[in-house]
Amino acid sequence: MPTVTIDDKPIEARLGETILQVARRAGVWIPTLCHHEALSSSASCRICVVEIDRGGWWQVVTSCNYPVRGDLTVRVNSERAIRGRRGVMQLLLARCPESKELRKLARRMGVDGTPYPKVTEAQRNCILCGLCVRVCEERIGASAISNAGRGVERAIAAPFRMPSDDCIGCGACAAICPVGTITVRTHEKEVEISPFKSRASLVRCSECGCPVGSELVKQALADRGGPKLVEILARRPICPQCKREKLAKELTVAVPSGNRGTSVRTT
Ligand code: SF4
Structure with missing residues (x-):
């Protein structure tokens, strides 16, 4: 089993796992936007960049799609990796300045604004993550x-x-x-x-x-x-709230006189 060392912490990994998967398993936070576990990776937003040791020099890679092929040394919280992620966030904020979700993530990353000019109205509000x-x-x-x-x-x-x-x-x-x-x-x-x-x-x-x-x-x-x-869907449509209320009525029997106002649920 390969060992991925993230910020000096060794973690056992499986071949083919991504750096992001290993980091998440070890409780190391890396921000993501275009990534979802249920979908293929596109690495389009670049917000998850980290550094990996290439034997004498450090390469910046996207952690969401970089696979573990052997022992690997990764820096998530190095100055260069943090600067890279913050730079990406500043660019994204220029596209989506009003997004509450993006501003919340930016604050968590220590970014409180963007030095870049806002994009035009037509390009606005989408970070093109492709999810x-x-x-x-x-x-x-x-x-x-x-x-x-x-x-x-x-x-x-x-x-x-x-x-x-x-x-x-x-x-x-x-x-x-x-x-x-x-x-x-x-x-x-x-x-x-x-x-x-x-x-x-x-x-x-x-x-x-x-x-x-x-x-x-x-x-x-x-x-x-x-x-x-097909048989279930052919029935009259009902929302989850009405379904719950209907089910509760069916399962509840009123307790006769003396105990009015209370009810018991049948099993
Ligand atoms: S574009 Fe239409 S079909 Fe595709 S995910 Fe959105 S709502 Fe569903």
């Missing part, structure tokens, strides 16, 4: 969005920057966005994924009328889930 693109492709299987444009014009968008018919309105991209840029908006009859402007029919709870998801997500689940799930 939304990867979750849509790798987990949802929709591939509704992708990188569009080049250089300073680069953005995450649906084809031709038009609302995409491939979007099922699942909201996975919004849930995974680390800077809170993608949002799910519910309208009377539709769910809208902003800023991609794609819309899907909304399913509402049959009891209280609150939104429970999109019709296309229901169909996608039915397609993947087999007959049992």
